[in-house]
Amino acid sequence: xxxxxxxxxxxCEYSQISTRSSTPMESPHKKRSARRKWEAFPGRxxxxxxxxxxxxxxxxxxxxxxxxxxVTSGLFFAFDCPYLASTLTPxxxxxxxxxxxxxxxxxxxxSFSDPxxxxxxxxxxxxxxxxQIDMANGCSSGYRPPPRTKEVIINGQTVKLKxxxxxxxxxxxxxxxxxxxxNCVERFDHxxxxxxxxxxxxxxxxxxxxxxxxxxxxVFIFSFVITHVIxxxxxxxxxxxxxxxxxxxxxxxxxxxxxxxxxxxxGFHTYLISSNQTTNEDIKxxxxxxxxxxxxxxxxxxxxxxxxxxxxxxxxxxxxxxxRGFVQPDTPQAAPPTNGITMYGSTQTQSHMxxxxxxxxxxxxxxxxxxxxxxxxxxxxxxxxxxxxGQPTPPTSTPNLSCEPDLLPRQEGAPPHHHFLTPEEAPSPxxxxxxxxxxxxxxTLPFYNPASQDSLHExxxxxxxxxxxx
Numbered sequence: 274x275x276x277x278x279x280x281x282x283x284x285c286e287y288s289q290i291s292t293r294s295s296t297p298m299e300s301p302h303k304k305r306s307a308r309r310k311w312e313a314f315p316g317r318x319x320x321x322x323x324x325x326x327x328x329x330x331x332x333x334x335x336x337x338x339x340x341x342x343x344v345t346s347g348l349f350f351a352f353d354c355p356y357l358a359s360t361l362t363p364x365x366x367x368x369x370x371x372x373x374x375x376x377x378x379x380x381x382x383x384s385f386s387d388p389x390x391x392x393x394x395x396x397x398x399x400x401x402x403x404x405q406i407d408m409a410n411g412c413s414s415g416y417r418p419p420p421r422t423k424e425v426i427i428n429g430q431t432v433k434l435k436x437x438x439x440x441x442x443x444x445x446x447x448x449x450x451x452x453x454x455x456n457c458v459e460r461f462d463h464x465x466x467x468x469x470x471x472x473x474x475x476x477x478x479x480x481x482x483x484x485x486x487x488x489x490x491x492v493f494i495f496s497f498v499i500t501h502v503i504x505x506x507x508x509x510x511x512x513x514x515x516x517x518x519x520x521x522x523x524x525x526x527x528x529x530x531x532x533x534x535x536x537x538x539x540g541f542h543t544y545l546i547s548s549n550q551t552t553n554e555d556i557k558x559x560x561x562x563x564x565x566x567x568x569x570x571x572x573x574x575x576x577x578x579x580x581x582x583x584x585x586x587x588x589x590x591x592x593x594x595x596x597r598g599f600v601q602p603d604t605p606q607a608a609p610p611t612n613g614i615t616m617y618g619s620t621q622t623q624s625h626m627x628x629x630x631x632x633x634x635x636x637x638x639x640x641x642x643x644x645x646x647x648x649x650x651x652x653x654x655x656x657x658x659x660x661x662x663g664q665p666t667p668p669t670s671t672p673n674l675s676c677e678p679d680l681l682p683r684q685e686g687a688p689p690h691h692h693f694l695t696p697e698e699a700p701s702p703x704x705x706x707x708x709x710x711x712x713x714x715x716x717t718l719p720f721y722n723p724a725s726q727d728s729l730h731e732x733x734x735x736x737x738x739x740x741x742x743x
Contacts, residue, residue: 311596315393316456324597326385328469329454335384335469342380342487345527346373349494352520353501360504365497372490379483380468387592388473389459391440391448399441406436430571447572449553459593463552472552475592478585481542488532488539495528549573549580 311324354366421436434443449461460474505514560570
C-alpha cells in the first residue's frame with residue numbers, strides 16, 4: 274500500500290457524491306422544478322399554454338360560439354362568395370374576410386385574457402385587515418359581526434366599498450365578485466358564457482369590439498346571402514336557386530335568429546359606453562334618479578365622446594396577478610439560541626452573552642462606574658442560588674480584590690523586626706490582574722472557570738495568612 278500516492282478510484286468515488294440534495298429521499302441527480310403560480314391559482318379558472326391563456330371553467334358555450342361563427346362564415350365563403358365575386362364585385366369576399374378575421378381576433382382576445390382579477394389577500398394581510406375592522410368598530414364582542422363596508426367619496430358622490438369574505442379584501446369601486454370564476458374582478462361588467470370568460474376592466478373594449486364587429490358580419494352575411502338567392506332566382510327560379518345553393522338556407526336561418534340578439538346587445542353596450550356605466554351598475558340601478566335627486570354617476574365625464582374615448586382608447590391597465598410567476602416557498606426563520614432557558618417578553622432582547630450564562634455562577638460581579646457590586650459568589654459545593662425562570666443571569670467576572678493601600682494596615686507598637694509588605698510588594702497569584710488595572714471602570718470583564726477561581730481564592734487566602742504570621 275502506497276501512502277504517498279492518491280488512489281484514483283477513491284477520488285472517483287468521492288467525486289460522484291452530490292451534496293446538493295435537500296432531502297435524503299431525493300435523488301442527487303434529480304432537479305426539483307419550481308411551481309408556477311397559475312398551478313396554485315385559488316380561483317376556478319382554467320389555464321393553457323403554461324398560464325398564458327386564462328379562461329373560465331365553463332367553456333362549452335364558447336366552443337359553440339366559435340363553431341357557429343366559423344361554420345356560417347365558411348359556408349358563405351364556399352357557396353356564396355364565388356357567385357357574388359363574378360356577378361357583382363370581388364370586394365364582397367374581401368370585406369367579408371376582413372370582418373371574419375377581426376371578429377375571430379377580438380373573440381379570442383376577450384376569451385383568453387385576464388379580465389382584471391384582483392389578487393387575494395395573504396394570511397398576514399387578512400389578519401391585519403380584520404384587526405383594523407375590529408379597531409374601527411371599538412372591538413365589540415357582541416354576537417353581531419362588525420360592518421364590512423367602507424365609504425369613499427368620488428367626485429362628490431358617496432360610494433360604498435364592500436368587503437369580500439372570499440378574497441379577504443375591500444373591493445375597489447365598481448369591482449364585484451364573480452360566483453362562477455370565484456374571483457373579484459375590477460370594473461366588473463358581467464360574466465359572459467358566450468366568450469367563456471368574465472368581462473371586466475382589461476377586456477371590456479375587446480368584448481365591445483367583438484359584438485360590434487359580429488353585428489356587422491352577421492348583417493353582411495345575411496344581406497348578401499339574400500342577394501345571392503335573388504340573383505339566382507331571376508335566371509332559373511326560386512326553387513332552382515335554392516337547389517343550386519342549399520347552404521344559403523342554413524346561413525339565412527342562423528343569421529336571422531342571431532342578428533336580433535347581437536345587434537340589440539351591441540346597442541345596449543353602446544349606451545353603456547356613452548354614459549360610462551357597467552352592466553352590473555345598470556341592472557342594479559346604482560346611478561338611477563329613482564334613488565334620489567342627488568344621485569348621479571360620478572364616473573361619467575359629462576360628454577358622450579369623452580366617455581367613449583375613455584372606454585375604448587385609453588391605456589390598457591396591466592394585469593395584477595402574476596400567473597406565470599413562480600411560487601415562493603416559505604422560508605422558516607431560525608429561532609435565537611436560548612441555551613435551554615425559556616425567555617419571554619423583554620428577556621428575549623437581552624444580550625446573547627447573558628442568555629448563554631450558566632445557572633451556577635462563581636462570583637457574579639459586574640462592575641461599572643458608580644455601580645454597586647452584586648452579591649458574593651456561590652460556591653459549587655454549597656447550595657445554589659435561587660434564580661427566577663426566564664431571566665438571564667449576569668456574566669461571570671473576576672474576583673473583587675481591592676487594591677487600596679489600607680488592606681494590611683501597619684500595626685502600632687509592633688516589633689521593629691516585623692516587616693509588613695504593602696499590597697504593591699505582595700506577590701499576586703498567577704492569573705490575577707495587577708493592582709493598576711481599573712476594575713471599577715470596566716464594563717465587560719473576561720470569564721473565568723469556577724475551578725480555577727477556587728484555586729486562586731485558596732492561594733490568596735494562604736498568602737494573606739503567611740503575611741500575617743511573618
